[in-house]
Amino acid sequence: MVEWLNWPVLRQLTGHDDLGRGKAARSAKTDRMRARTEDAERVVQSICPYCAVGCGQRIYVKDGEVTQIEGDPDSPISRGRLCPKGAASRELVTSPLRETKVRYRRPYGTEWEELDLDTALDMIADRVIATRDATWEERSEENYPLRRTMGIASLGGATLDNEENYLMKKLYTALGAIQVENQARI
Secondary structure, three states, X not given: OXXXXXXXXXXXXXXXXXXXXXXXXXXXXXXXXXXXXXXXXXXEEEEOOOOOOOOEEEEEEEOOEEEEEEEOOOOOOOOOOOOHXXXXXXXXXXXXXXXXXXXXXXXXXXXXXXXXXXXHHHHHHHHHHHHHHHHEEEEOOOOOEEEEEEEEEXXXXXXXXXXXXXXXXXXXXXXXXXXXXXXXXX
């Protein structure tokens, strides 16, 4: 077939698409294109992890891997829209630069070493308990009950959702910490 016989203007003039907004304007390349989400096995609803707004996301998964993340049109907050960071959040989980192992640098050390998760959690728990014991204040100088520690504090980030902030507050309160803050209030 001669190439110029397939021009969009000719298809517009000879077909039923007088305004050239439908089939006449479509190219063979456009007909071959497929949505990035078409091959997904399932769609998971989530919330964008970057700020405290809580924009809804749809996460498309194939073979257990995240293939695409888009705004959720059913979200009353974002109505399907995402900011540039939210739109690029797929890289947060799929980037080859993402750290997936616990890295530890010993005091005065110059190199990082990998630790297994159980060892790292035990080290953190031991340090929290030691700090709490060393800085515990049972009573004030005037003999008022304090039952607190000033050696532990928390500054939460805006990427935490309400449930995570609630659990963090309960944890630090149970430890006796009174300096619990969040960047959203600062």
